[in-house]
Amino acid sequence: MSREFIRTDYLKLDIKFTPLLPAREVAIAWLSELDFEVFESTDEGLTAYIPEQFVDSSELLDVKVRLMGMAEVVWSESIIKTRNWNAEWEANYEPVYVGERAIVRAPFHSLPEKKGKGFLDVVIVPHMSFGTGHHDTTLLMMHTLLDLEVKGLTVLDMGCGTGVLAIAALKLGAASVLAIDIEEGAYSNTIENAELNGFSVMNESLVVVCGDAADLQGTPVNDVILANINRNILVQDMASYDKVLRPGGRIALSGFFVGDVPVLQRVIEGLGWRIEEVKDSEGWACIICVKPE
Secondary structure, three states: OOOOOOOOOEEEEEEEEEOOOOHHHHHHHHHHOOOOOEEEEOOOEEEEEEEHHHOOHHHHHHHHHHHHOOOEEEEEEEEEOHHHHHHHHHHHOOOEEEOOOEEEEOOOOOOOOOOOOOOEEEEOOOOOOOOOOOOHHHHHHHHHHHHOOOOOOEEEEEOOOOOHHHHHHHHOOOOEEEEEEOOHHHHHHHHHHHHHOOOOOOOOOEEEEEOOHHHHOOOOOEEEEEEEOOHHHHHHHHHHHHHOEEEEEEEEEEEEEHHHHHHHHHHHHHHOOEEEEEEEEOOEEEEEEEOOO
């Protein structure tokens, strides 16, 4: 199901909303279904990026018209040349602190001088993959991962993006991690970032796959599953996750809005999982569940 990855220019979309909410969150949800790969929330709206060859003008116009029915919209499109992307993100990329427990940073950022025992340092070069830690869902998942005891456990990271959660899990002592993303660019980016953090896919502790839930068939059962994707994909694939989650194992789901929690809850109840906690940040949600013994 993965598509061929071609190095390309990107369409940069800048949108401002009045009022800001809920239009910004709705826009992210709708644009994520159109192959947009990176979202940056701003005080007035958002900036989003999509490979130019995957732009469908009619679908993009449809999103714009629907958003104009929710708020006043200022819409701006521009093309970002591939060769300029690294310079652009280096100029704007800031390190992300997960409380006082961890940092997600670029190679050119320094570690904080004062850090507590067990402080987690994850180095990421994001390119165009989702998962820099800036988005609320990634931050929610990082907090959740830090709260879980994954040392010595097997972990599945679905929709791995930059590999930030997979790498963090390995640094927290996970015995093995399987990282899966449907995007070829995310697959390559995860491998690159793993190597930046001292992990190699040649080592059996890390396996990176370009694919989706269909690739879970025949894989080992996992102690922990992290799935930060979107509501529709989660609803579609949660039964597949259940098949590779051991009894007593935990699964953390994010990539959806607080308003979507009841939809996910119905699927969760149908699978017999028990919800342990629901977290939220800026309208986004994360559900932590356990599969009964």
